[in-house]
Amino acid sequence: GQQLNQSPQSMFIQEGEDVSMNCTSSSIFNTWLWYKQDPGEGPVLLIALYKAGELTSNGRLTAQFGITRKDSFLNISASIPSDVGIYFCAGQLGDKIIFGKGTRLHILP
Amino acid sequence: DVKVTQSSRYLVKRTGEKVFLECVQDMDHENMFWYRQDPGLGLRLIYFSYDVKMKEKGDIPEGYSVSREKKERFSLILESASTNQTSMYLCASSVPGDRDYEQYFGPGTRLTVT
Numbered sequence: 001g002q003q004l005n006q007s008p009q010s011m012f013i014q015e016g017e018d019v020s021m022n023c024t025s026s027s028i029f030n031t032w033l034w035y036k037q038d039p040g041e042g043p044v045l046l047i048a049l050y051k052a053g054e055l056t057s058n059g060r061l062t063a064q065f066g067i068t069r070k071d072s073f074l075n076i077s078a079s080i081p082s083d084v085g086i087y088f089c090a091g092q093l094g095d096k097i098i099f100g101k102g103t104r105l106h107i108l109p
Numbered sequence: 110d111v112k113v114t115q116s117s118r119y120l121v122k123r124t125g126e127k128v129f130l131e132c133v134q135d136m137d138h139e140n141m142f143w144y145r146q147d148p149g150l151g152l153r154l155i156y157f158s159y160d161v162k163m164k165e166k167g168d169i170p171e172g173y174s175v176s177r178e179k180k181e182r183f184s185l186i187l188e189s190a191s192t193n194q195t196s197m198y199l200c201a202s203s204v205p206g207d208r209d210y211e212q213y214f215g216p217g218t219r220l221t222v223t
């Protein structure tokens with residue numbers, strides 16, 4: 001079946017650093033979504049992207065819908081302790097949503 | 110704000126028991142979904158529903174059934190729980206239309222089957 005390759009699987013960074021993660025696929029997606037899941041909670045929608053090339057920000061978060069429609073990235077600037085969690089990308093293909101396996105972000109004190 | 114609530118945060122059941130997981134959303138969303146989340150496997154779709162009394166199988170429906178008697182409520186049923194159904198279960202809802210892929214998730218139910 002279709003798969004999203006999300007990388008990296010995990011990241012260890014210092015507070016204040018910028019973070020970048022991405023998702024790629026061999027399939028063309030019509031929509032890209034980025035979610036964050038805090039420990040013990042359900043995923044929360046951060047950013048939704050609907051057009052190829054679209055660049056959207058939500059506070060310190062910026063996400064882009066790749067021109068080829070096969071990839072998307074999420075950047076977090078000036079990370080803070082509450083950014084810890086798992087970040088999921090998701091792509092819409094036909095009537096299905098496919099989720100990446102997540103990037104687990106750890107912030108070192 | 111969309112609110113999706115799940116009846117239990119943690120549940121421990123014995124093998125063979127019938128288990129009901131309840132999900133309620135308060136934003137009049139037509140679409141509702143049940144996922145399970147396992148380490149290394151991400152989110153996998155079990156069942157979904159686009160309307161009352163309607164249900165569709167997702168990617169891993171075996172061992173599960175669902176019920177949607179009211180628009181706001183979507184129940185996941187494990188007819189005879191097994192240890193391989195130990196997992197985190199997530200319910201989600203969305204509005205049909207241009208933005209129907211923006212799913213709103215509940216806090217999850219962590220189910221342990223012993």
